[in-house]
Amino acid sequence: xxxxxxxxxxKNLEQLICKIRNQVQLGFDQKTIIPVPEEVxxxxxxxxxxxxxxxxxxxxxxxxxxxxxxDNAVNTIYGVIKKSQEYTAAFETCGKLWHGRWDLSNGFRxxxxxxxxKLISRSPDIEKQLGDLVANCVKELKQEQLRxxxxxxxxxxxxxxxxxxESNDLEIEIRPVCPKDMEKEVVHATAPMQALSLTNxxxxxxxxxxxxxxxxxxxxxxxxxxMWKAKCVLRLFRLGxxxxxxxxxxxxxxxxxxxxxxxxxxxxxxxxxxxxxxEDDLDGLKRFxxxxxxxxxxxxxxxxxxxxxxxxxxxxxxxxxxxxxxSVVERRIASAVMGLESLFLxxxxxxxxxxYRLQMRVGKLLGPLSGNPTTVRQTLQDAxxxxxxxxxxxxxxxxxxxxxxxxxxxxxxxxxKVLDYLREAVIISLLSKKRKKELISLLDDALIDDRQRDAVxxxxxxxxxxxxxxxx
Numbered sequence: 001x002x003x004x005x006x007x008x009x010x011k012n013l014e015q016l017i018c019k020i021r022n023q024v025q026l027g028f029d030q031k032t033i034i035p036v037p038e039e040v041x042x043x044x045x046x047x048x049x050x051x052x053x054x055x056x057x058x059x060x061x062x063x064x065x066x067x068x069x070x071d072n073a074v075n076t077i078y079g080v081i082k083k084s085q086e087y088t089a090a091f092e093t094c095g096k097l098w099h100g101r102w103d104l105s106n107g108f109r110x111x112x113x114x115x116x117x118k119l120i121s122r123s124p125d126i127e128k129q130l131g132d133l134v135a136n137c138v139k140e141l142k143q144e145q146l147r148x149x150x151x152x153x154x155x156x157x158x159x160x161x162x163x164x165x166e167s168n169d170l171e172i173e174i175r176p177v178c179p180k181d182m183e184k185e186v187v188h189a190t191a192p193m194q195a196l197s198l199t200n201x202x203x204x205x206x207x208x209x210x211x212x213x214x215x216x217x218x219x220x221x222x223x224x225x226x227m228w229k230a231k232c233v234l235r236l237f238r239l240g241x242x243x244x245x246x247x248x249x250x251x252x253x254x255x256x257x258x259x260x261x262x263x264x265x266x267x268x269x270x271x272x273x274x275x276x277x278x279e280d281d282l283d284g285l286k287r288f289x290x291x292x293x294x295x296x297x298x299x300x301x302x303x304x305x306x307x308x309x310x311x312x313x314x315x316x317x318x319x320x321x322x323x324x325x326x327s328v329v330e331r332r333i334a335s336a337v338m339g340l341e342s343l344f345l346x347x348x349x350x351x352x353x354x355x356y357r358l359q360m361r362v363g364k365l366l367g368p369l370s371g372n373p374t375t376v377r378q379t380l381q382d383a384x385x386x387x388x389x390x391x392x393x394x395x396x397x398x399x400x401x402x403x404x405x406x407x408x409x410x411x412x413x414x415x416x417k418v419l420d421y422l423r424e425a426v427i428i429s430l431l432s433k434k435r436k437k438e439l440i441s442l443l444d445d446a447l448i449d450d451r452q453r454d455a456v457x458x459x460x461x462x463x464x465x466x467x468x469x470x471x472x
Contacts, residue, residue: 005096006138012090013134017115019086023077024119033077033120035068039188045179052276054158054208055177069187074116081112097141098255107255111137114254136252145216148223148251153181153207156241157234158276165286168293170226173212174277181210205245208274219256223249228301229293232316236427237288238275239420241323273323273416288466295430311436312429315339319426322419329411330390336418337380337387343425344440355384361443364453365428366421368460369467376421382407383418424467431463 027033042063049057081087091108098104111133118129139146162175213230217223227247234242277285299313309317318339322332337358344361345354359377367373382404389396396404401411408414432439442459445452 005093006142009090009093009097009138009141010134012086012093013137016081016084016086016090016112017130017134019084020077020081020112020115021119023080024116027073027077033070033073035070036072037066038069038071040065040067040185041188042183042185044183048179050160050176050178052158052160054160054274054276055206058179058182058206060182070117070120073120074113077116077120078109078113081116087112094137094141097138099143102256104255107253111254137254140219140253140255143218145218146252147214148217148220148249148253149212149214150223150227150247150249152211152227152230152247153177153245154209154211154234155205155207155243155245156274157209158274159209160276161279163277163279163282163285165282165289167286167289170213170215172230172289175210175212177207177210182206207245209277217251219253220249220251221256223251225298225302229296229298232296232300233289233292235320235323236292236423237285239273239323239416239423240275241273243324273419284465284468291431291466292427311342312426314342315422315426315429318342319419319422322415322422328390329415330386330396332415333383333411333418334387334390336415336422337383339422340380340418340425343429343436344443346437346440355381358384360447361440362421362425364443364446364456365439365460366424368457369424369464379414379417380421383414386411386414427467428459428463431466432459434459 024033042065044061044063045058046061047057047059049055091104094108095104115130115133118126118133123129136146157174159174159176162173164171164173166172211230211234213226215223215226217226227244227249231242231244234240297310297313299309300316316339318335321335322339340358340362341354344358350357359380362380363373363377367376370376385400386396386404388394389400396411404411404414408417429436429439434442442452442455446456447453
């Protein structure tokens, strides 16, 4: 588009704002713009305790009160403005620049309603606010980057102290939960049943930490993708069932629907693995985030348009299965082993001694990290026995249960150990320049060739601090 078209958009928007300003002033002069009372139910936190082990106590109370609302006045003015020539001219010129994924009419309506609200509020810096709105509108129509901030209520992660850092053009903050995070208010007229539900004990899940991050994106969809990608980073940093309970995005977009909305996720909330972030983890998390962010494929967190997944994605999905399903421990172990198989077995072309091959390859790669390759191989041998029993529909014998409990304390600890092996293997696979076949060949050769063994050690040296979440 030419600069002339952009200039026309600015000119027509400014003329429309002038029309709205005059209409608002007329309403105040004629006293037709007046607030009306509306009934609101507010849920307030009464007792609250959050410490080193996360949220330990929360109780609520509710109150019903009245407040003044300008919604009727805003809608009345909008009805008048929509019929004006200024509205038609601005809408048509905006349409010439708009190439977004949504119909422009609804987004434009939200934009004008917001301008009316600003003018009714009579803010001292109203001129600057209106100027920013016009500038951002033009940027959005041209699908340029605009600023946003996402707020996500997390489960599976405890953060007693606020951690802040910048990485990959994002401003990131992870903090403890505060009472305000679990308070809510509902207008009776717009959501009577929801208001009634607040008078009972809340049934929603309470978060264990809150993630904020902000940056630039051309639309809500890109911001959402960044949110889901952030969850992948946090799930891989340590072994934990990090999940989204509620999330919202506050952005500078108006034409793109979905902005400034709260999203309730439909995840399976069965995982019990949690980890704790302390102040001494800040440098390690910052380095890990920076190293992993650009290496995470989109199909990890968003359904691809193709029907097949990469071996890395299959492994990551098995990792999630093992984290999120806590009812049957054999299933978690089987998921972890199958994830490792996706990374370290060649597939249908490789036959015979698959369990042995898997143990040797994973032991050679991850053994030096734990200080004992033999322990890694033995752990995988035990896990493979559980996996075989599970996939063939058999139960673990009393003798095998006894052996595993003696060796690991209990069977869930074996699951945790194997899942952590899978976590480390996924990270190495993402960051390594070697593809699957090349890495497998290197590990096989390292069993008999000292030079290849040294090559594996060098490969691990690069990732050791990242895998352990150290500052390096």
